[in-house]
Amino acid sequence: MPVARFDGVAFSYPLTEPRRDRPFTLSDVSFELTKGEVFGVLGPNSAGKTTLIRLLSRVVSPTRGTIEVEGVSLAAMTRAELARRVAVVPQDMPQGLPFTVRELVLMGRYPHAPRRFFETSDDLAVAREAMAATGVLDLADARVGILSGGERQRVALARALAQEPRLLVLDEPTAHLDLRYQVECVALLRRVNRERGTTIVLVSHDLNLAGALCDRLLLLAAGRMARLGPPEAVLEETLLTTVYGCPVAVERNALTGRPVVQIAWRR
Amino acid sequence: MMTCVRLCGRSTCAVLLVAALLVLTAAPAGALTVVDMLGREVKLAGPPRRIVSLVPSATELIYALGGEDRLVGRTDFCDYPPAAKDKPSVGGMVSPSLETIATLKPDLVIATTSGNRLETFTRLEQLGIAVYAVHAQRIAEMLDVTRRLAELTGRQAALGPLISGLESRLFAVANAVRPYPRPRVLYVLWPEPLLVPASRALLTELIGLAGGDSITANERGDYPRFSIEAAVARAPEVILLASHSGSGAPPIAKDKWERLVSLPAVKNKRVHAIDGNLAHRYGPRVVDGVETLARAIHPEAFR
Amino acid sequence: MTRRLVGALATLAAILLAVAVVAVFLGSARLSPLTVLRTLGGGAGADSTENIVILGLRLPRIAAAVLAGGALAVAGVGFQALTRNPLAEPSVLGVSAGASFGVVVGQLVGSSGALFDTVRVAAFGFGGALVAGAAVYLIASVHGTFPIQTLLLAGVIVGIFFGAAVTVLISLVDIDRLGGVVHWLLGNIAPLPARSLLVFAALAAAGFAAIVSQARELNVLALGEEAARQLGIDAERVKVQVFVAAALLTASVVAFAGPIGFVGLIVPHMLRLLLGPDNRLLVPTAMVGGGAFLLVADTIARNAVAPAELSVGIITSFFGAPFFVYLLRTRRGVL
Numbered sequence: 001m002p003v004a005r006f007d008g009v010a011f012s013y014p015l016t017e018p019r020r021d022r023p024f025t026l027s028d029v030s031f032e033l034t035k036g037e038v039f040g041v042l043g044p045n046s047a048g049k050t051t052l053i054r055l056l057s058r059v060v061s062p063t064r065g066t067i068e069v070e071g072v073s074l075a076a077m078t079r080a081e082l083a084r085r086v087a088v089v090p091q092d093m094p095q096g097l098p099f100t101v102r103e104l105v106l107m108g109r110y111p112h113a114p115r116r117f118f119e120t121s122d123d124l125a126v127a128r129e130a131m132a133a134t135g136v137l138d139l140a141d142a143r144v145g146i147l148s149g150g151e152r153q154r155v156a157l158a159r160a161l162a163q164e165p166r167l168l169v170l171d172e173p174t175a176h177l178d179l180r181y182q183v184e185c186v187a188l189l190r191r192v193n194r195e196r197g198t199t200i201v202l203v204s205h206d207l208n209l210a211g212a213l214c215d216r217l218l219l220l221a222a223g224r225m226a227r228l229g230p231p232e233a234v235l236e237e238t239l240l241t242t243v244y245g246c247p248v249a250v251e252r253n254a255l256t257g258r259p260v261v262q263i264a265w266r267r
Numbered sequence: 268m269m270t271c272v273r274l275c276g277r278s279t280c281a282v283l284l285v286a287a288l289l290v291l292t293a294a295p296a297g298a299l300t301v302v303d304m305l306g307r308e309v310k311l312a313g314p315p316r317r318i319v320s321l322v323p324s325a326t327e328l329i330y331a332l333g334g335e336d337r338l339v340g341r342t343d344f345c346d347y348p349p350a351a352k353d354k355p356s357v358g359g360m361v362s363p364s365l366e367t368i369a370t371l372k373p374d375l376v377i378a379t380t381s382g383n384r385l386e387t388f389t390r391l392e393q394l395g396i397a398v399y400a401v402h403a404q405r406i407a408e409m410l411d412v413t414r415r416l417a418e419l420t421g422r423q424a425a426l427g428p429l430i431s432g433l434e435s436r437l438f439a440v441a442n443a444v445r446p447y448p449r450p451r452v453l454y455v456l457w458p459e460p461l462l463v464p465a466s467r468a469l470l471t472e473l474i475g476l477a478g479g480d481s482i483t484a485n486e487r488g489d490y491p492r493f494s495i496e497a498a499v500a501r502a503p504e505v506i507l508l509a510s511h512s513g514s515g516a517p518p519i520a521k522d523k524w525e526r527l528v529s530l531p532a533v534k535n536k537r538v539h540a541i542d543g544n545l546a547h548r549y550g551p552r553v554v555d556g557v558e559t560l561a562r563a564i565h566p567e568a569f570r
Numbered sequence: 571m572t573r574r575l576v577g578a579l580a581t582l583a584a585i586l587l588a589v590a591v592v593a594v595f596l597g598s599a600r601l602s603p604l605t606v607l608r609t610l611g612g613g614a615g616a617d618s619t620e621n622i623v624i625l626g627l628r629l630p631r632i633a634a635a636v637l638a639g640g641a642l643a644v645a646g647v648g649f650q651a652l653t654r655n656p657l658a659e660p661s662v663l664g665v666s667a668g669a670s671f672g673v674v675v676g677q678l679v680g681s682s683g684a685l686f687d688t689v690r691v692a693a694f695g696f697g698g699a700l701v702a703g704a705a706v707y708l709i710a711s712v713h714g715t716f717p718i719q720t721l722l723l724a725g726v727i728v729g730i731f732f733g734a735a736v737t738v739l740i741s742l743v744d745i746d747r748l749g750g751v752v753h754w755l756l757g758n759i760a761p762l763p764a765r766s767l768l769v770f771a772a773l774a775a776a777g778f779a780a781i782v783s784q785a786r787e788l789n790v791l792a793l794g795e796e797a798a799r800q801l802g803i804d805a806e807r808v809k810v811q812v813f814v815a816a817a818l819l820t821a822s823v824v825a826f827a828g829p830i831g832f833v834g835l836i837v838p839h840m841l842r843l844l845l846g847p848d849n850r851l852l853v854p855t856a857m858v859g860g861g862a863f864l865l866v867a868d869t870i871a872r873n874a875v876a877p878a879e880l881s882v883g884i885i886t887s888f889f890g891a892p893f894f895v896y897l898l899r900t901r902r903g904v905l
Contacts, residue, residue: 459758460754496623500623
């Protein structure tokens with residue numbers, strides 16, 4: 001059984017939605033996520049990448065089509081049931097959060113017992129393990145608001161891991177990170193994927209990161225699926241040139257054999 | 268010697284009064300200056316013919332004096348006598364319509380420091396409309412207001428009968444209640460928070476004239492907030508709850524007081540509602556107020 | 571965590587008890603401590619003045635102050651968590667103003683000479699708070715969600731509107747009859763009869779329960795509505811429930827004591843300094859801490875100028891307004 005399945009999904013924001021000048025539509029999106037894979041979602045700005053995350057985490061519901069997680073339609077699940085299966089690591093957290101790292105990571109335990117007032121020692125153990133996995137255990141008592149971008153990103157990941165999800169969705173995980181943290185982040189995701197068997201959906205602008213890390217890629221363009229397949233099939237010169245509207249060159253990484261995308265700068 | 272001084276004093280008074288009357292009446296075409304109750308000089312082109320009253324009690328007094336033909340405007344709250352409602356209204360006391368006042372072309376506006384705003388005073392004067400301030404916290408001052416209004420409306424003839432009528436009624440009340448002991452009275456202007464009449468309030472004087480001792484007579488101010496606990500500790504023998512009929516009906520909360528069973532007033536069933544309008548207006552009806560208060564405090568004196 | 575909450579509650583309860591003991595001995599009737607003790611022990615006659623002052627006036631007033639303070643502080647925590655803004659307070663969202671308007675209407679519409687009808691006035695207060703709350707909701711609502719900034723702005727606008735409506739009503743009323751309304755608008759604690767206290771306590775308990783049951787959800791809501799949904803929380807339902815409950819608490823205080831400002835600001839902030847941002851600790855401790863705070867303020871209001879009295883709302887504003895400025899200058903936008 002696939003971990004998640006999109007079947008003929010279409011979505012449009014309500015016409016009066018203030019954050020968009022024109023109604024944006026996602027249409028005819030169908031794909032399956034296999035257990036244990038690392039799945040990349042790519043596409044230019046406003047191609048529908050973020051909408052895909054919002055659909056998968058039921059922040060919005062599809063206008064047409066169905067989304068299933070582990071064979072159950074999202075519409076038939078409670079939010080907590082979904083949050084026990086799908087965890088989302090957002091691009092960033094609100095500024096100035098007053099909570100400590102431990103308190104924030106413990107929030108990831110909410111969907112496992114929504115009726116409980118305080119977390120149990122078991123919850124605390126899971127949170128501790130998640131903080132250790134992302135290397136923020138030392139920061140457990142620090143206020144989230146004072147952390148650096150890289151530290152915040154790892155705390156957000158620890159919170160998502162504390163949800164013990166089957167499917168981990170990351171929205172631009174490396175956007176705010178410098179090179180070293182990017183490398184660490186990728187290594188961390190690989191380890192999580194390998195050790196826990198967690199399926200990972202990586203939504204990114206970074207074609208090379210996605211090409212290096214992912215088993216399969218989905219390229220979105222203007223709300224439609226432009227191509228779905230292994231990196232070699234998606235990261236292809238003519239396709240990318242058409243979708244992004246600028247000339248690119250694709251080469252092979254000498255070490256990994258993976259495709260590497262370069263912008264063909266005009267001089 | 269004493270007699271002489273007194274006589275001299277009296278004649279001086281009489282001379283001054285005559286002089287004042289001459290100033291007011293002898294030169295109808297010429298400008299004149301009068302002094303209002305704040306000591307301000309108010310310049311008039313002549314005896315006022317078109318008066319707007321922003322003070323409900325002044326409106327009442329003008330009618331009582333028979334000077335209403337010179338009254339051209341009133342406030343929404345000038346509802347007594349009922350005939351006053353036939354005059355055009357200029358709005359409320361706090362923010363009357365200056366436009367309406369101006370269109371009435373008054374040569375004098377009567378205003379008060381308690382109820383009208385200073386802004387209204389200054390605006391009217393900027394418009395070139397004379398403002399005469401009246402101000403009364405005691406019956407004596409109310410009688411002074413009456414005398415001044417009589418002069419302003421040219422109704423001095425009605426002044427004597429009006430004042431002597433009021434005085435004789437007050438005298439009658441005083442005679443009626445004199446034989447009886449004066450009970451401790453708690454007058455409740457408003458129950459929650461508890462507002463009571465204090466030393467500067469007209470009500471305190473009226474309660475005294477009606478043969479009662481207000482237990483809050485020595486507090487500072489006019490109508491302060493007061494501790495219900497302290498009121499209970501002073502063991503009032505009569506409790507009077509002001510009701511405010513007319514515009515809206517704020518509470519009188521009789522049941523609240525009747526729960527305080529240890530009070531002499533409650534034990535002896537001396538908790539009475541009383542018409543608050545009578546005693547809260549500084550007009551001729553304050554004498555009605557004294558009579559009503561006296562009947563409430565000393566029912567035995569009026570059987 | 572449980573131990574921390576119990577410890578904090580026990581400490582605050584001890585403070586509240588100490589304040590209550592002081593409050594019961596102080597009063598303008600100037601009863602000696604011995605008399606107070608004898609009366610509390612049932613040693614005074616049922617109809618005695620001591621009995622009435624202590625049991626009929628002081629104790630009910632202490633109870634009313636504790637209930638009002640607790641309700642305001644809990645409403646403050648609720649509004650602050652909803653808006654993610656430490657400056658949010660029942661009055662900032664216009665709910666106090668709506669309730670005040672309702673109560674003033676309730677006082678004015680009574681037929682002439684009618685007995686003071688607490689129930690009618692309270693019902694009008696609720697009506698006003700709910701209308702104000704609903705107006706804020708409708709103005710701020712965009713497709714079933716209310717973005718936080720819009721909510722705050724709508725609250726301010728609705729507050730201004732109902733404040734103006736109260737002013738209009740007041741200017742329609744004879745100046746002689748105004749004293750009571752004007753004083754009431756300053757906020758006063760009154761010794762409520764047992765039945766009113768019971769109603770007040772029931773409303774406060776209902777509002778408290780509705781908010782404390784969402785305390786954990788409110789913590790998560792600090793991450794943003796989208797993140798809260800992704801963690802399994804029905805963010806809309808939580809917000810509506812906490813909003814209605816906080817409005818209910820505000821309305822009950824306005825109906826039984828008048829609009830008392832700043833309690834919902836000062837108490838949650840002090841508790842936050844001591845206990846941190848966790849709403850599961852803040853909501854229960856705000857109930858007790860708010861009670862102790864307003865009881866202190868009301869004891870000052872009762873005794874500072876005895877036998878005259880101050881409005882407790884003046885005392886809280888006196889401390890609260892500088893505090894508001896301090897928060898504004900030092901913690902802008904940070905919960």
